Amino acid sequence: MNRTLLLASAGVAGYFAYRALKPRYDFANKHVVITGGSRGLGLLLARQLTAAGARLSICGRDPNELGRAEEELTAAGGKVFARPCDVTHAGQVREWVAAARRENGPVDVLINNAGVIQVGPLDEMREPDFQRSLETHFWAAYHAINEVLPEMKARRAGRIVNIASVGGKVAVPHLLPYSVGKFALVGYSNGLRSEVRKHGVTVTTVCPGLMRTGSHVNAEFKGRHAEEYAWFALTNGLPGLSVSGEGAARAVLAACARGEAELLLGLPAKFIVAVQALFPNLTADAMAVANRWLLPEPGGIGQATATGAESRDLLPAAATVLTDRAAAANNE
Numbered sequence: 255m256n257r258t259l260l261l262a263s264a265g266v267a268g269y270f271a272y273r274a275l276k277p278r279y280d281f282a283n284k285h286v287v288i289t290g291g292s293r294g295l296g297l298l299l300a301r302q303l304t305a306a307g308a309r310l311s312i313c314g315r316d317p318n319e320l321g322r323a324e325e326e327l328t329a330a331g332g333k334v335f336a337r338p339c340d341v342t343h344a345g346q347v348r349e350w351v352a353a354a355r356r357e358n359g360p361v362d363v364l365i366n367n368a369g370v371i372q373v374g375p376l377d378e379m380r381e382p383d384f385q386r387s388l389e390t391h392f393w394a395a396y397h398a399i400n401e402v403l404p405e406m407k408a409r410r411a412g413r414i415v416n417i418a419s420v421g422g423k424v425a426v427p428h429l430l431p432y433s434v435g436k437f438a439l440v441g442y443s444n445g446l447r448s449e450v451r452k453h454g455v456t457v458t459t460v461c462p463g464l465m466r467t468g469s470h471v472n473a474e475f476k477g478r479h480a481e482e483y484a485w486f487a488l489t490n491g492l493p494g495l496s497v498s499g500e501g502a503a504r505a506v507l508a509a510c511a512r513g514e515a516e517l518l519l520g521l522p523a524k525f526i527v528a529v530q531a532l533f534p535n536l537t538a539d540a541m542a543v544a545n546r547w548l549l550p551e552p553g554g555i556g557q558a559t560a561t562g563a564e565s566r567d568l569l570p571a572a573a574t575v576l577t578d579r580a581a582a583a584n585n586e
Contacts, residue, residue: 279413279511282307285358287351289313289341289398290368292323293585294467295417298503299365304332306507308363311354313339319585326585333358341368341394342386351401361402363510365415366395366439371469372431372559373486374476377552383431391418391435392442403450410454415510416443420463420523424530424537427545428482447515456513460506463523464489464496468581470562470574478554483565485549491577495522499580 286303290296291312300310304327312327314320317338324336335357339350355361370390372383395416406412421429422436440459447457470487489495497505497520509517518524530537571578580586 279513281363281507281511283309284362285309285311285354285360286363286365287311287354287361287398287402288365288367289339289394291365292316292320292336293472294469295462295465295499295502295506295584296365296367297323297584298467298499299367299506300327300332300334301330302503302507304330304334309333309358311335311337311350311358311361313337313341313350313368315340322585341398342389344393344397347394347397348401351398360405360409361412363413363415364398364402365417365506365510366398367417368394369417369419370432371429371473372476373428373473373482374479375428375550375552376430378476378557379431380557384434387431387435388438391432392438395439396442399446403455406455407450407453412455413510413513414446414455414457415460415506416440416457417460417462417506418443420461420518420520420527423461423518423523423527425541427541428549444516456510458509458514459516460509461516461518461523461527462497462502463518463520463526464492465499465502465519466491466496466577466580467499467502468577468584468586470577471581471586473562474559475562475565476555476557476559477552478550479560479565480554480567480569481550483560483562484569487562487569487574487577491574493576496520499584 281303286308288296288300291300292314300312303310310327310332312323315338320336320338324334327334335354337350337353339346341347368390370386399414416439418440419436421433422440425433443457443459450457470490473486475482502519505517505519518527
Protein backbone atom coordinates (compact mmCIF):
# COMPACT_ATOMS: atom_id res chain seq x y z
CA MET A 255 0.00 0.00 0.00
CA ASN A 256 2.79 2.42 0.95
CA ARG A 257 4.64 1.58 -2.27
CA THR A 258 1.51 2.29 -4.31
CA LEU A 259 1.07 5.67 -2.64
CA LEU A 260 4.74 6.47 -3.21
CA LEU A 261 4.51 5.61 -6.91
CA ALA A 262 1.31 7.62 -7.26
CA SER A 263 2.89 10.61 -5.52
CA ALA A 264 5.94 10.38 -7.74
CA GLY A 265 3.72 10.23 -10.83
CA VAL A 266 1.76 13.29 -9.76
CA ALA A 267 4.94 15.19 -8.91
CA GLY A 268 6.42 14.22 -12.28
CA TYR A 269 3.33 15.42 -14.10
CA PHE A 270 3.40 18.84 -12.42
CA ALA A 271 7.15 19.12 -13.02
CA TYR A 272 6.56 18.39 -16.70
CA ARG A 273 3.84 21.06 -16.82
CA ALA A 274 6.09 23.60 -15.11
CA LEU A 275 9.05 22.96 -17.43
CA LYS A 276 7.08 22.63 -20.66
CA PRO A 277 7.83 25.52 -23.08
CA ARG A 278 5.15 28.21 -23.03
CA TYR A 279 3.24 29.13 -26.15
CA ASP A 280 4.61 32.31 -27.73
CA PHE A 281 1.96 34.71 -29.06
CA ALA A 282 4.50 36.77 -31.04
CA ASN A 283 3.48 36.98 -34.71
CA LYS A 284 0.57 34.58 -34.11
CA HIS A 285 -2.81 35.39 -35.63
CA VAL A 286 -5.28 35.66 -32.76
CA VAL A 287 -9.00 36.02 -33.46
CA ILE A 288 -11.20 37.46 -30.68
CA THR A 289 -14.98 37.66 -30.76
CA GLY A 290 -16.34 40.54 -28.72
CA GLY A 291 -12.90 42.16 -28.87
CA SER A 292 -14.06 45.77 -28.94
CA ARG A 293 -14.69 46.24 -25.21
CA GLY A 294 -14.43 44.71 -21.75
CA LEU A 295 -12.40 41.54 -21.30
CA GLY A 296 -12.04 41.13 -25.07
CA LEU A 297 -10.35 44.52 -25.39
CA LEU A 298 -8.13 43.82 -22.38
CA LEU A 299 -7.01 40.57 -24.02
CA ALA A 300 -6.39 42.42 -27.28
CA ARG A 301 -4.22 45.02 -25.52
CA GLN A 302 -2.04 42.38 -23.88
CA LEU A 303 -1.77 40.37 -27.10
CA THR A 304 -0.75 43.53 -28.96
CA ALA A 305 2.03 44.03 -26.42
CA ALA A 306 3.05 40.39 -26.98
CA GLY A 307 3.40 40.99 -30.74
CA ALA A 308 0.37 39.07 -31.98
CA ARG A 309 -1.56 39.88 -35.17
CA LEU A 310 -5.15 40.52 -34.17
CA SER A 311 -8.56 40.14 -35.74
CA ILE A 312 -11.42 41.45 -33.60
CA CYS A 313 -15.13 41.88 -34.08
CA GLY A 314 -18.05 43.52 -32.29
CA ARG A 315 -21.60 44.55 -33.05
CA ASP A 316 -21.16 48.29 -32.54
CA PRO A 317 -19.10 49.92 -35.34
CA ASN A 318 -18.28 52.95 -33.18
CA GLU A 319 -16.93 50.84 -30.29
CA LEU A 320 -15.02 48.71 -32.77
CA GLY A 321 -13.50 51.77 -34.44
CA ARG A 322 -12.30 53.14 -31.11
CA ALA A 323 -10.75 49.79 -30.19
CA GLU A 324 -9.03 49.46 -33.57
CA GLU A 325 -7.65 53.01 -33.33
CA GLU A 326 -6.27 52.40 -29.82
CA LEU A 327 -4.66 49.05 -30.68
CA THR A 328 -3.15 50.37 -33.89
CA ALA A 329 -1.73 53.39 -32.06
CA ALA A 330 -0.11 50.94 -29.63
CA GLY A 331 1.73 49.36 -32.56
CA GLY A 332 -0.61 46.47 -33.19
CA LYS A 333 -1.51 44.91 -36.55
CA VAL A 334 -5.29 44.84 -36.22
CA PHE A 335 -8.10 43.80 -38.50
CA ALA A 336 -11.48 44.94 -37.14
CA ARG A 337 -14.87 44.29 -38.70
CA PRO A 338 -18.44 44.51 -37.37
CA CYS A 339 -20.01 41.08 -36.92
CA ASP A 340 -23.07 39.75 -35.11
CA VAL A 341 -21.75 36.38 -33.99
CA THR A 342 -25.26 35.00 -33.51
CA HIS A 343 -25.47 34.76 -37.31
CA ALA A 344 -23.41 31.87 -38.67
CA GLY A 345 -23.11 33.51 -42.10
CA GLN A 346 -21.59 36.67 -40.64
CA VAL A 347 -19.14 34.61 -38.60
CA ARG A 348 -18.09 32.73 -41.74
CA GLU A 349 -17.54 35.96 -43.68
CA TRP A 350 -15.66 37.64 -40.83
CA VAL A 351 -13.28 34.71 -40.26
CA ALA A 352 -12.63 34.44 -44.00
CA ALA A 353 -11.84 38.17 -44.18
CA ALA A 354 -9.59 37.89 -41.11
CA ARG A 355 -7.72 35.02 -42.73
CA ARG A 356 -7.18 37.02 -45.91
CA GLU A 357 -5.88 39.95 -43.87
CA ASN A 358 -3.76 38.18 -41.24
CA GLY A 359 -3.19 34.66 -42.51
CA PRO A 360 -4.18 31.30 -41.00
CA VAL A 361 -5.75 31.46 -37.53
CA ASP A 362 -3.43 30.30 -34.76
CA VAL A 363 -5.61 31.16 -31.74
CA LEU A 364 -9.36 31.65 -31.44
CA ILE A 365 -10.78 33.31 -28.33
CA ASN A 366 -14.57 33.06 -28.05
CA ASN A 367 -15.33 35.97 -25.76
CA ALA A 368 -18.60 37.51 -27.03
CA GLY A 369 -21.36 37.44 -24.45
CA VAL A 370 -24.53 39.01 -23.13
CA ILE A 371 -25.57 39.33 -19.47
CA GLN A 372 -29.29 39.17 -18.68
CA VAL A 373 -30.32 39.78 -15.07
CA GLY A 374 -33.79 39.36 -13.56
CA PRO A 375 -36.20 36.87 -11.98
CA LEU A 376 -37.38 33.83 -13.92
CA ASP A 377 -40.95 35.21 -13.84
CA GLU A 378 -39.84 38.03 -16.17
CA MET A 379 -37.77 35.87 -18.53
CA ARG A 380 -39.23 34.36 -21.71
CA GLU A 381 -38.14 31.85 -24.33
CA PRO A 382 -36.36 34.47 -26.52
CA ASP A 383 -34.11 35.32 -23.57
CA PHE A 384 -32.91 31.73 -23.38
CA GLN A 385 -32.60 31.50 -27.16
CA ARG A 386 -30.47 34.65 -27.26
CA SER A 387 -28.16 33.37 -24.55
CA LEU A 388 -27.66 30.06 -26.32
CA GLU A 389 -27.12 31.80 -29.66
CA THR A 390 -24.52 34.14 -28.15
CA HIS A 391 -22.69 31.86 -25.74
CA PHE A 392 -22.95 28.43 -27.36
CA TRP A 393 -23.87 28.63 -31.05
CA ALA A 394 -21.61 31.62 -31.78
CA ALA A 395 -18.63 29.73 -30.31
CA TYR A 396 -19.67 26.57 -32.15
CA HIS A 397 -19.78 28.33 -35.52
CA ALA A 398 -16.51 30.22 -34.96
CA ILE A 399 -14.75 27.00 -33.97
CA ASN A 400 -16.05 25.24 -37.06
CA GLU A 401 -14.51 27.98 -39.21
CA VAL A 402 -10.99 27.54 -37.79
CA LEU A 403 -10.81 23.91 -36.66
CA PRO A 404 -10.20 22.28 -40.07
CA GLU A 405 -7.11 24.40 -40.74
CA MET A 406 -5.83 23.84 -37.19
CA LYS A 407 -6.25 20.08 -37.55
CA ALA A 408 -4.53 20.13 -40.94
CA ARG A 409 -1.53 21.99 -39.43
CA ARG A 410 -1.73 19.89 -36.25
CA ALA A 411 -1.46 23.12 -34.28
CA GLY A 412 -3.92 25.60 -32.84
CA ARG A 413 -5.39 26.96 -29.63
CA ILE A 414 -9.02 27.66 -28.78
CA VAL A 415 -10.09 29.56 -25.66
CA ASN A 416 -13.76 29.60 -24.69
CA ILE A 417 -14.67 32.28 -22.16
CA ALA A 418 -17.48 30.72 -20.15
CA SER A 419 -18.30 31.64 -16.54
CA VAL A 420 -18.61 30.30 -13.03
CA GLY A 421 -22.30 30.68 -13.95
CA GLY A 422 -21.67 27.77 -16.33
CA LYS A 423 -20.67 25.63 -13.33
CA VAL A 424 -23.16 26.79 -10.71
CA ALA A 425 -26.57 28.16 -11.67
CA VAL A 426 -27.15 31.49 -9.93
CA PRO A 427 -30.69 32.86 -9.34
CA HIS A 428 -31.73 35.83 -11.50
CA LEU A 429 -29.10 34.85 -14.10
CA LEU A 430 -30.85 31.79 -15.46
CA PRO A 431 -30.69 32.42 -19.25
CA TYR A 432 -27.04 33.43 -18.86
CA SER A 433 -26.26 30.26 -16.89
CA VAL A 434 -28.04 28.05 -19.44
CA GLY A 435 -25.90 29.44 -22.28
CA LYS A 436 -22.69 29.19 -20.28
CA PHE A 437 -23.46 25.63 -19.09
CA ALA A 438 -23.84 24.63 -22.74
CA LEU A 439 -20.50 26.25 -23.62
CA VAL A 440 -18.68 24.58 -20.72
CA GLY A 441 -19.95 21.12 -21.68
CA TYR A 442 -19.11 21.61 -25.35
CA SER A 443 -15.70 23.10 -24.61
CA ASN A 444 -14.65 20.36 -22.20
CA GLY A 445 -15.77 17.60 -24.55
CA LEU A 446 -14.21 19.31 -27.57
CA ARG A 447 -10.79 19.31 -25.90
CA SER A 448 -10.88 15.53 -25.54
CA GLU A 449 -11.88 15.08 -29.18
CA VAL A 450 -9.35 17.38 -30.85
CA ARG A 451 -6.26 16.97 -28.66
CA LYS A 452 -5.04 14.09 -30.85
CA HIS A 453 -4.96 16.55 -33.77
CA GLY A 454 -2.58 18.92 -31.97
CA VAL A 455 -5.32 21.40 -31.05
CA THR A 456 -5.61 22.62 -27.46
CA VAL A 457 -8.91 23.85 -25.99
CA THR A 458 -9.03 25.87 -22.77
CA THR A 459 -12.29 26.53 -20.94
CA VAL A 460 -12.23 29.70 -18.83
CA CYS A 461 -14.77 30.13 -16.04
CA PRO A 462 -14.34 33.56 -14.45
CA GLY A 463 -16.16 34.69 -11.38
CA LEU A 464 -16.93 38.38 -10.93
CA MET A 465 -14.59 40.67 -12.87
CA ARG A 466 -14.12 44.42 -12.81
CA THR A 467 -14.23 44.96 -16.59
CA GLY A 468 -17.12 47.46 -16.66
CA SER A 469 -19.72 44.97 -17.92
CA HIS A 470 -22.34 46.30 -15.48
CA VAL A 471 -22.94 49.28 -17.79
CA ASN A 472 -24.13 47.19 -20.74
CA ALA A 473 -25.70 44.29 -18.81
CA GLU A 474 -29.46 44.00 -19.30
CA PHE A 475 -31.94 44.08 -16.43
CA LYS A 476 -35.60 43.08 -16.17
CA GLY A 477 -38.24 43.38 -13.45
CA ARG A 478 -37.24 45.80 -10.70
CA HIS A 479 -34.28 46.81 -12.81
CA ALA A 480 -32.77 49.38 -10.43
CA GLU A 481 -32.76 46.83 -7.58
CA GLU A 482 -31.38 44.12 -9.86
CA TYR A 483 -28.65 46.48 -11.02
CA ALA A 484 -27.81 47.42 -7.42
CA TRP A 485 -26.95 43.87 -6.28
CA PHE A 486 -25.22 42.99 -9.54
CA ALA A 487 -23.08 46.12 -9.81
CA LEU A 488 -22.21 46.14 -6.11
CA THR A 489 -20.94 42.54 -6.00
CA ASN A 490 -19.24 42.99 -9.36
CA GLY A 491 -17.15 45.87 -8.06
CA LEU A 492 -16.03 44.74 -4.63
CA PRO A 493 -12.33 43.85 -4.33
CA GLY A 494 -12.10 40.38 -2.82
CA LEU A 495 -15.32 39.28 -4.48
CA SER A 496 -14.19 40.37 -7.94
CA VAL A 497 -10.87 40.30 -9.81
CA SER A 498 -9.44 43.12 -11.87
CA GLY A 499 -10.00 42.95 -15.60
CA GLU A 500 -6.27 43.27 -16.31
CA GLY A 501 -5.46 40.42 -13.95
CA ALA A 502 -8.18 38.27 -15.50
CA ALA A 503 -6.80 38.87 -19.01
CA ARG A 504 -3.27 37.94 -17.89
CA ALA A 505 -4.55 34.73 -16.30
CA VAL A 506 -6.52 33.79 -19.44
CA LEU A 507 -3.51 34.22 -21.73
CA ALA A 508 -1.26 32.36 -19.30
CA ALA A 509 -3.73 29.44 -19.21
CA CYS A 510 -3.82 29.41 -23.01
CA ALA A 511 -0.01 29.49 -23.19
CA ARG A 512 0.24 26.57 -20.76
CA GLY A 513 -2.43 24.62 -22.63
CA GLU A 514 -4.57 24.22 -19.53
CA ALA A 515 -7.87 22.39 -19.81
CA GLU A 516 -9.76 24.75 -17.51
CA LEU A 517 -9.21 27.98 -15.64
CA LEU A 518 -11.37 29.03 -12.69
CA LEU A 519 -10.80 32.72 -12.04
CA GLY A 520 -11.06 34.18 -8.55
CA LEU A 521 -11.14 32.60 -5.08
CA PRO A 522 -14.93 33.05 -4.66
CA ALA A 523 -15.49 31.20 -7.95
CA LYS A 524 -13.22 28.36 -6.88
CA PHE A 525 -14.94 28.20 -3.51
CA ILE A 526 -18.49 28.03 -4.84
CA VAL A 527 -17.60 25.40 -7.45
CA ALA A 528 -15.93 23.28 -4.76
CA VAL A 529 -18.91 23.62 -2.43
CA GLN A 530 -21.29 22.73 -5.27
CA ALA A 531 -19.29 19.58 -6.01
CA LEU A 532 -19.02 18.49 -2.38
CA PHE A 533 -22.40 19.65 -1.07
CA PRO A 534 -24.86 19.96 -3.97
CA ASN A 535 -27.96 19.88 -1.76
CA LEU A 536 -26.60 22.51 0.60
CA THR A 537 -25.70 24.72 -2.36
CA ALA A 538 -29.17 24.34 -3.86
CA ASP A 539 -30.80 25.26 -0.55
CA ALA A 540 -28.51 28.27 -0.12
CA MET A 541 -29.39 29.51 -3.61
CA ALA A 542 -33.08 29.11 -2.85
CA VAL A 543 -32.70 31.13 0.36
CA ALA A 544 -30.83 33.88 -1.48
CA ASN A 545 -33.53 33.99 -4.13
CA ARG A 546 -36.29 34.14 -1.53
CA TRP A 547 -34.84 36.69 0.88
CA LEU A 548 -32.04 38.63 -0.79
CA LEU A 549 -32.98 39.16 -4.43
CA PRO A 550 -35.74 41.44 -5.76
CA GLU A 551 -39.27 40.23 -6.39
CA PRO A 552 -40.78 40.43 -9.90
CA GLY A 553 -42.44 43.71 -10.91
CA GLY A 554 -41.09 47.03 -12.03
CA ILE A 555 -40.69 47.10 -15.80
CA GLY A 556 -41.60 43.42 -16.04
CA GLN A 557 -40.38 41.73 -19.23
CA ALA A 558 -39.02 44.99 -20.65
CA THR A 559 -35.26 45.50 -20.59
CA ALA A 560 -33.10 48.33 -19.23
CA THR A 561 -29.32 48.56 -19.45
CA GLY A 562 -27.15 49.09 -16.43
CA ALA A 563 -26.56 52.68 -17.53
CA GLU A 564 -30.35 53.20 -17.32
CA SER A 565 -30.71 51.53 -13.91
CA ARG A 566 -28.47 53.47 -11.55
CA ASP A 567 -31.19 55.14 -9.46
CA LEU A 568 -30.71 53.27 -6.16
CA LEU A 569 -26.96 52.81 -5.98
CA PRO A 570 -24.69 55.77 -5.15
CA ALA A 571 -21.89 56.40 -7.61
CA ALA A 572 -19.29 55.85 -4.88
CA ALA A 573 -20.36 52.20 -4.65
CA THR A 574 -19.36 51.48 -8.24
CA VAL A 575 -16.33 53.73 -8.61
CA LEU A 576 -13.94 50.87 -9.47
CA THR A 577 -16.20 49.28 -12.08
CA ASP A 578 -17.12 52.68 -13.52
CA ARG A 579 -13.43 53.41 -14.01
CA ALA A 580 -13.06 50.02 -15.68
CA ALA A 581 -16.02 50.75 -17.95
CA ALA A 582 -14.49 54.04 -19.05
CA ALA A 583 -11.08 52.46 -19.58
CA ASN A 584 -12.39 49.41 -21.45
CA ASN A 585 -14.68 51.05 -24.00
CA GLU A 586 -17.90 49.92 -22.28
